[in-house]
Amino acid sequence: MTGVLSLLPDGRHGLLGAPLPGAGLPGVVESSDSVAPSGGEDLARYLAEGGYAPLPGAGQPGVRAPSDPVAPSGGEDLARYLAEGGYAPLPVPGLLLDRIAAAGLRGRGGAGFPAAVKLRAVRDAPGRPVVVANGEEGEPGSVKDRWLLRHRPHLVLDGLRLAAAMTGAGRGCVYLSDAGAEQAVRRALAERPCDPPVDVVRTEHTYVAGEETAVVRRIDGGPALPTAKPPRPFESGVGGAPTLVANVETLARVALMHARPESADAVAGTHLVTLSGTRSRTGADAAALVEVPAGTHLKVLADLCGHGRAEAVLLGGLFGGLHGAGWTDLPLDHDRLRAAGGALGCGALHFLHPEDCPVAAAHEAAAHLAAQSARQCGVCVSGTGALAGALAAVARGEADHDTTDRLRRWSEQLPGRGACGLLDAAARIAGSLLTHFSDRVDAHRGTVCPPCWATSNGEGHRFTVPVP
Amino acid sequence: MKLLLDSTRCQGYGLCQEPAPELIDLDEWGYAQLRVGDVPPGDEEAAVAAVAACPNSALRLVK
Ligand code: SF4
Numbered sequence: 001m002t003g004v005l006s007l008l009p010d011g012r013h014g015l016l017g018a019p020l021p022g023a024g025l026p027g028v029v030e031s032s033d034s035v036a037p038s039g040g041e042d043l044a045r046y047l048a049e050g051g052y053a054p055l056p057g058a059g060q061p062g063v064r065a066p067s068d069p070v071a072p073s074g075g076e077d078l079a080r081y082l083a084e085g086g087y088a089p090l091p092v093p094g095l096l097l098d099r100i101a102a103a104g105l106r107g108r109g110g111a112g113f114p115a116a117v118k119l120r121a122v123r124d125a126p127g128r129p130v131v132v133a134n135g136e137e138g139e140p141g142s143v144k145d146r147w148l149l150r151h152r153p154h155l156v157l158d159g160l161r162l163a164a165a166m167t168g169a170g171r172g173c174v175y176l177s178d179a180g181a182e183q184a185v186r187r188a189l190a191e192r193p194c195d196p197p198v199d200v201v202r203t204e205h206t207y208v209a210g211e212e213t214a215v216v217r218r219i220d221g222g223p224a225l226p227t228a229k230p231p232r233p234f235e236s237g238v239g240g241a242p243t244l245v246a247n248v249e250t251l252a253r254v255a256l257m258h259a260r261p262e263s264a265d266a267v268a269g270t271h272l273v274t275l276s277g278t279r280s281r282t283g284a285d286a287a288a289l290v291e292v293p294a295g296t297h298l299k300v301l302a303d304l305c306g307h308g309r310a311e312a313v314l315l316g317g318l319f320g321g322l323h324g325a326g327w328t329d330l331p332l333d334h335d336r337l338r339a340a341g342g343a344l345g346c347g348a349l350h351f352l353h354p355e356d357c358p359v360a361a362a363h364e365a366a367a368h369l370a371a372q373s374a375r376q377c378g379v380c381v382s383g384t385g386a387l388a389g390a391l392a393a394v395a396r397g398e399a400d401h402d403t404t405d406r407l408r409r410w411s412e413q414l415p416g417r418g419a420c421g422l423l424d425a426a427a428r429i430a431g432s433l434l435t436h437f438s439d440r441v442d443a444h445r446g447t448v449c450p451p452c453w454a455t456s457n458g459e460g461h462r463f464t465v466p467v468p
Numbered sequence: 469m470k471l472l473l474d475s476t477r478c479q480g481y482g483l484c485q486e487p488a489p490e491l492i493d494l495d496e497w498g499y500a501q502l503r504v505g506d507v508p509p510g511d512e513e514a515a516v517a518a519v520a521a522c523p524n525s526a527l528r529l530v531k
């Protein structure tokens with residue numbers, strides 16, 4: 001099943017579409033074994049309050065299709081978007097900025113930086129700002145940004161013009177690589193031109209093309225490759241102007257917080273997540289784009305896409321490392337996942353089937369990152385190559401104690417040393433494998449592991465999720 | 469003062485480390501690895517020498 005689901009409480013507005021009148025929620029979660037002992041949302045209580053009640057009239061159980069903000073012809077229905085309060089005037093931009101700050105909205109590109117702090121930094125920097133809607137998602141396991149641009153281009157463009165108003169920008173830009181997304185955005189701009197004027201800039205689809213300095217470089221006519229920081233784009237970005245590079249989900253949330261001030265806190269405390277997992281033997285893929293309240297336990301999300309028995313989860317696309325025993329109790333929350341040594345990143349979660357092997361997954365993830373290195377930083381070329389090579393040796397059963405010692409040392413020494421986060425991601429994959437699965441790593445010594453063997457040349461294709 | 473390294477420029481010549489071993493390590497591939505971000509008092513001269521030693525302008529000092 002590849003689907004689009006909303007798990008928002010009845011009546012709450014989300015990015016996947018307006019709430020269905022009187023609709024409940026999909027009946028997809030089995031029992032209360034996913035209740036966290038402490039902290040996070042209490043599932044039992046949520047169920048008692050009527051959460052996850054069956055959705056009358058829903059076709060496939062457990063799947064609630066977005067209630068069609070999408071016009072029959074394809075793109076988003078502008079008339080309907082306007083009728084729902086879209087593109088409403090913003091007489092006092094500072095009030096919306098205050099609302100965003102009070103609600104604690106955090107960026108959805110990966111770093112989770114407070115949106116209001118970034119907006120204010122751009123607004124207060126000398127020069128006329130530029131605002132960029134960043135829709136280039138380099139994480140292979142994430143689909144939310146492309147889905148939003150394809151299906152809710154007006155919502156994103158509305159967020160972009162609000163960001164322009166809040167920062168005083170005189171120019172906007174939508175940055176993307178997906179052809180379907182480009183078509184939808186251009187159609188939306190033709191339907192309703194933006195103020196300030198907005199360009200669409202197409203880039204290539206690589207792991208690093210969406211990194212904020214790569215975005216700036218590409219818009220300025222260069223290659224989509226990161227540059228050294230400082231300066232950061234908020235100080236000196238497109239054409240040297242202070243530049244807001246905002247993820248498209250962040251902008252969509254800004255637009256919704258403007259249209260629905262009464263639900264601003266809830267909108268800020270909601271995430272789009274992409275769920276995927278080890279493919280079943282039949283080759284069927286269970287992946288889903290889901291909108292869920294922050295704090296939802298990962299077990300709930302795993303159950304949703306049929307991966308409730310997963311042994312491990314790869315967090316944040318390839319960015320947040322592998323997690324083993326106890327992952328079911330982790331909540332979907334930036335700070336809590338960071339405290340657990342992971343990262344929520346762009347909200348992509350990949351679950352590993354019990355018969356799959358975490359070593360194979362780590363090796364494939366590192367191989368993908370090594371292949372995607374932009375090869376600008378010597379330390380990244382050498383570091384990702386060494387990490388992937390050592391993990392390959394572990395997977396083949398050829399690693400000794402020196403190999404694992406080196407992996408451990410690299411996982412501690414390499415983070416922070418490249419111009420972008422790709423090297424950090426590879427280091428975290430290796431470090432988390434050693435932390436959470438040291439027994440599995442040891443068990444590979446001198447043996448042949450079937451899943452590792454089967455995926456030895458995978459280069460990370462298994463992590464790629466198609467846009468629903 | 470802060471010592472900054474542009475990893476995209478560092479070619480691993482290793483010339484920066486000699487005048488400033490207390491500020492810079494070389495990793496096993498020869499690339500510079502900063503030991504500190506903020507230059508401690510007394511090490512300013514070494515930092516300036518390291519910046520000057522890099523043939524590829526990979527090091528910078530900022531206030
Ligand atoms: S860290 Fe790697 S991917 Fe990032 S800019 Fe440097 S070489 Fe490119």
Ligand code: SF4
Binds near residue numbers: 477481483485522
């Ligand atoms: S001298 Fe320059 S290029 Fe060489 S290691 Fe030092 S910083 Fe890197």
